[in-house]
Amino acid sequence: MEATGRSVSSNHTFNSSGDDSQWEVSDNIKLCRFLCYGSEGDKYTAREENHPSMDRVGALLALLQEGQGVLVVEEIKRFAQNGQAVRLDPCIFALALCSQHSEVKTRQAAFNALREVCQEPAHLFSFIQYKKQLKEDMKCGIWGRALRKAVSDWYNGQDALSLAAGVTRCKQREGWSHQDLLRLSHTKPAHEAIALISKYVTKGWKDTQVAYTDKDNSDEVVKVLSYLEVVEKVKHSCDETEVINLIEEHKLEREQLLTDHLKSKSAKVHPFSIQLACENYKRGQGYQGKTKWAADSSILKALDSAFYKSFLNVEPVGKNFVVAVDVSTSLTSVLPGTSVSTAVAAAVIAMVFVKTEANTHVLAYSEGALKLCSVSADMTLAQTTDELVKIPGGSTDCTLPITWATKKGKAVDVFIILTNNPVWTFTASPVETLKKHRQKTGCRSKLVMCGMTSVGHTIADTEDRGLLIISGFDLGAFSVIRNLAQDLM
Structure with a gap:
């Protein structure tokens, strides 16, 4: 992204002459700051949730006004996909804003980018909610043909097993559910495995079982059906060993488990996160409530070992x-x-x-x-x-x-x-x-x-x-x- 121009690009060109124009804070730089941490300013405040809003996106609006919408969407995709954003909400908000811009090419680019930016159901729910908020002052609905197609494509474009995992991890968010989105988007399943998931979402597990038992199902449908059966089994199992085996075999995540079952493996954790956890554990008391504990030496030893190993992450x-x-x-x-x-x-x-x-x-x-x-x-x-x-x-x-x-x-x-x-x-x-x-x-x-x-x-x-x-x-x-x-x- 050139600092002195208006074109949005990830390639920066500098010289060594100390030319001040190379370091001007352009609208492009302000856009990148917003996508990274939710503010166009030069200050990042730790642990502060910068909730996206129209008063925070002056540079983004200026770039859209100048006809840079398609390139803005490319920048949104870059920050969302490459893990460059501290939090994803600003990227989702910016995409929602682009999807409602007056220029057709910008809207099309935004809707086409929906699957790449909103890879998880929670992201999709946030996108829909931001569109609703942005439309409130306009006194009109949000479910036009373009949004219906984009949401339908989001569901139909997913790998069936990944979608099954997604809809069972995150069933609803921001006041929206999968049942709402499938209904409002008039989604017609592209193939039988998606149809199976749609039925599970809208009708529940018992009706899905009845509909697909004793049918000549494809291999993909059999895999999805088996996965959903495992998710349902975990919900009702009191056998700790069985639950652990199911978690490991099917890579289940914490959102798919009961509160008593939250014992899944950790992801790649940053050393700073481990040290924060260690110091807070040593404190022996939470910041909210009156719960106290005596720090266990074996746990402290494990955290210490994890801290040094985590630098490889x-x-x-x-x-x-x-x-x-x-x-x-x-x-x-x-x-x-x-x-x-x-x-x-x-x-x-x-x-x-x-x-x-x-x-x-x-x-x-x-x-x-x-x-x-x-x-x-x-x-x-x-x-x-x-x-x-x-x-x-x-x-x-x-x-x-x-x-x-x-x-x-x-x-x-x-x-x-x-x-x-x-x-x-x-x-x-x-x-x-x-x-x-x-x-x-x-x-x-x-x-x-x-x-x-x-x-x-x-x-x-x-x-x-x-x-x-x-x-x-x-x-x-x-x-x-x-x-x-x-x-x-």
């Missing part, structure tokens, strides 16, 4: 990083809404980049003092934390890490500045300091300013698309950093 970006930790204030405060101290959080963040990116420098800094930390990929969390807090504190100057890299001639793709100081101070403008680094090294350097305990940091003069602010820190922050590093927004 993190995909490298392949860029040069500097992770700089501000030690000018106490690092004993905690991330909002967690039991994790900012010192431990900073250590985990540093470890993620050191263990997965070949070119990462970790710095500890305060006013006038900066130290290159000896953090290596084979260090433990405790060792990494100790290494970060070796130098004495002072007041905060968040430009020191950039100045250090510039003087050393180290070309850095992304500076990640971590601090829990409520007030940022600088000897010079962080944007100007970053520009000097770009000019000297010829690198497309970017800056992420992260106030780990804050919800309100801001920096003057942030009309530079290479600079983003993170308030607090959560798993989504890693996606934001990754997208910025790869020039995806």
Whole structure:
């Protein structure tokens, strides 16, 4: 996506001359920010649900007005399909908006993209609900021919076994059910396996059994019928061993099980998520209610082992990083809404980049003092934390890490500045300091300013698309950093 033009593209072109126009925050960049974390601004706030609404999509509307609708839909697909979005709701909202645009090509592109963006039933329900909300002020219905065809194609275009899994995992959401959508879209099943699932959704399991028992069914219908039978059996089984075997054999998920059966295997979990869970478990008390517990040493040992193994789940970006930790204030405060101290959080963040990116420098800094930390990929969390807090504190100057890299001639793709100081101070403008680094090294350097305990940091003069602010820190922050590093927004 060119920053200075209006065409939407994922390919960014920069030069090393420090030309400011290369870093302007265009409507294209604002669109990508919205699709990533639900806001067109330069600040991502951890754990904050940015609910999509019309007042948040000024840049998207401007691009549609300029006739860029088809390319906007391509951008929506990219963020939705490649795991680049922190949450999928902004992409679904944007697609719903495009599907109601006055330009026919934009509407067609949006409806054609429905299956690619809304891959799960929950996403489809959200899309329909957003369309309903967008239509409320227009005093007209939403179920026109185009939507009916798109929803019918969504059901008929699915692999039958995948669709059976989907409709049993998520039966209804946002006030809509599969029965509603099949009825309102006038869906005619494309083949017998889809017809079987449609009957199961609308008539229930008993009627479906009666209709298909003793029939000469195709192999596909037999597989779907057997799968639905398993789902129904699990609902009524009190035999724990039987349930475990069915889960493993048929890859059942938690939504298909009873509350007492929620013992399915974990997916690929990020180390940051495991450490949050570990620290919260050690706390011995939830944040809501009065339930307390004594931490079990064997569980803590298992979580510790999982933490170190989970670094294999993190995909490298392949860029040069500097992770700089501000030690000018106490690092004993905690991330909002967690039991994790900012010192431990900073250590985990540093470890993620050191263990997965070949070119990462970790710095500890305060006013006038900066130290290159000896953090290596084979260090433990405790060792990494100790290494970060070796130098004495002072007041905060968040430009020191950039100045250090510039003087050393180290070309850095992304500076990640971590601090829990409520007030940022600088000897010079962080944007100007970053520009000097770009000019000297010829690198497309970017800056992420992260106030780990804050919800309100801001920096003057942030009309530079290479600079983003993170308030607090959560798993989504890693996606934001990754997208910025790869020039995806």
